[in-house]
Amino acid sequence: ERQQTLPRPLDSIHMKLLTHNLLMCNNKGCNMNNYPLHIRPVQVERKEKQFNEAFMRHMLGKLEWSAIVSASKALNFVVPEEIPAEQDEPFLRTLHQVINELDVVSGALVCSNCNREYPIENGIPNMLLSEEEV
Amino acid sequence: IIVFVRMKLKQLESTLQDVQGFEHPSVKLEQYPTSAHMAAHMLYTIDTVYDDIEGKCVLDLGCGPCILGIGAAILGADHVVGVDVDTAALEIARSNCDDYDVTDSIDLVQCDVSQFQCRGGDHPGVSSRLVDTVIMNPPFGTKIQGIDMVFLEKALNIAPVVYSLHKTSTRDFILKKVNEWGVQGEVVAELRWAIPMMHKFHKKKTLDIEVDFLRFSRSTT
Numbered sequence: 001e002r003q004q005t006l007p008r009p010l011d012s013i014h015m016k017l018l019t020h021n022l023l024m025c026n027n028k029g030c031n032m033n034n035y036p037l038h039i040r041p042v043q044v045e046r047k048e049k050q051f052n053e054a055f056m057r058h059m060l061g062k063l064e065w066s067a068i069v070s071a072s073k074a075l076n077f078v079v080p081e082e083i084p085a086e087q088d089e090p091f092l093r094t095l096h097q098v099i100n101e102l103d104v105v106s107g108a109l110v111c112s113n114c115n116r117e118y119p120i121e122n123g124i125p126n127m128l129l130s131e132e133e134v
Numbered sequence: 135i136i137v138f139v140r141m142k143l144k145q146l147e148s149t150l151q152d153v154q155g156f157e158h159p160s161v162k163l164e165q166y167p168t169s170a171h172m173a174a175h176m177l178y179t180i181d182t183v184y185d186d187i188e189g190k191c192v193l194d195l196g197c198g199p200c201i202l203g204i205g206a207a208i209l210g211a212d213h214v215v216g217v218d219v220d221t222a223a224l225e226i227a228r229s230n231c232d233d234y235d236v237t238d239s240i241d242l243v244q245c246d247v248s249q250f251q252c253r254g255g256d257h258p259g260v261s262s263r264l265v266d267t268v269i270m271n272p273p274f275g276t277k278i279q280g281i282d283m284v285f286l287e288k289a290l291n292i293a294p295v296v297y298s299l300h301k302t303s304t305r306d307f308i309l310k311k312v313n314e315w316g317v318q319g320e321v322v323a324e325l326r327w328a329i330p331m332m333h334k335f336h337k338k339k340t341l342d343i344e345v346d347f348l349r350f351s352r353s354t355t
Contacts, residue, residue: 012237013227013228013231013237013241014241015243016213018191018213018241019241019243021264022264022265023243023252024251024252024253026245026250026251035253047238049238050238052189054189055189055212055213058190059264062191062263062264063264064264100213123241124224124243124244125244127244127245127246127249127250128219128244128245129249134249
């Protein structure tokens with residue numbers, strides 16, 4: 001499914017890469033290579049949001065960077081493969097764009113280990129396991 | 135000179151009055167809405183006494199209509215994640231976030247808390263916790279036994295600081311249990327929660343329950 005960029009509808013909840021950075025595969029027995037989840041985007045929007053340098057610096061130490069790199073690639077965005085030694089404002093602004101301003105509206109999160117797919121619908125990822133899986 | 139004027143408690147409570155509750159609350163999930171009064175008191179204390187909201191990443195576990203998450207966003211949390219198992223509750227949360235114009239700060243995730251795997255300190259090889267603070271009003275375990283401790287254990291795997299409400303009658307058990315997990319618990323306040331009795335089988339209009347507002351943090355090593 002191709003990625004589309006559509007005009008933004010009324011304000012609503014969408015998944016940011018900051019949240020994606022948290023999520024792992026929930027599937028029973030899937031314990032290795034279950035993070036990060038691969039993003040398969042269908043609808044993504046970009047919305048300008050307020051840049052907060054202090055929050056970016058605060059988050060930088062807590063982000064799993066490899067997940068940022070792979071998630072950005074999935075959304076056709078480029079970030080450095082490693083966190084640069086000098087984290088100046090231009091870098092932090094790029095980071096802000098990537099983790100805050102890319103809104104995933106629909107698509108799926110896919111586990112590289114067990115291939116389980118978690119749909120993202122109307123901006124909310126659905127991590128519920130089915131009755132058979134539990 | 136920059137002077138930060140923190141929103142007053144009364145203002146916060148008044149602001150949160152318009153958060154919509156559950157439309158068809160589930161008994162099994164113990165869906166009782168956190169009142170604006172209780173939410174405001176919790177959030178105000180977390181913010182002004184402990185400084186665990188502003189500029190932080192906050193997670194509302196079992197968010198329901200998301201009053202705690204919305205309040206955290208209003209008080210300056212820079213990123214809030216609301217997690218709930220119930221589709222209907224998440225739609226109400228979405229609508230509330232829209233109404234309060236906090237959709238830029240809040241993401242929602244649908245997940246069963248007992249299944250929720252969140253990148254945190256209990257997964258070897260993966261780095262530090264992203265979430266700074268969990269704020270929650272979990273089910274008490276009157277329908278699904280032990281679910282309160284499931285929520286608490288998950289929360290403590292997610293963040294170094296957790297704020298939660300639990301029945302006062304379970305206080306001793308909880309404080310002892312968390313010590314086994316290497317966690318310190320303290321009673322921030324004792325509250326009386328007048329739960330609106332919304333179902334046909336309820337005989338009274340409200341049920342007063344003594345609840346503890348608790349703060350948990352990992353003992354620093």
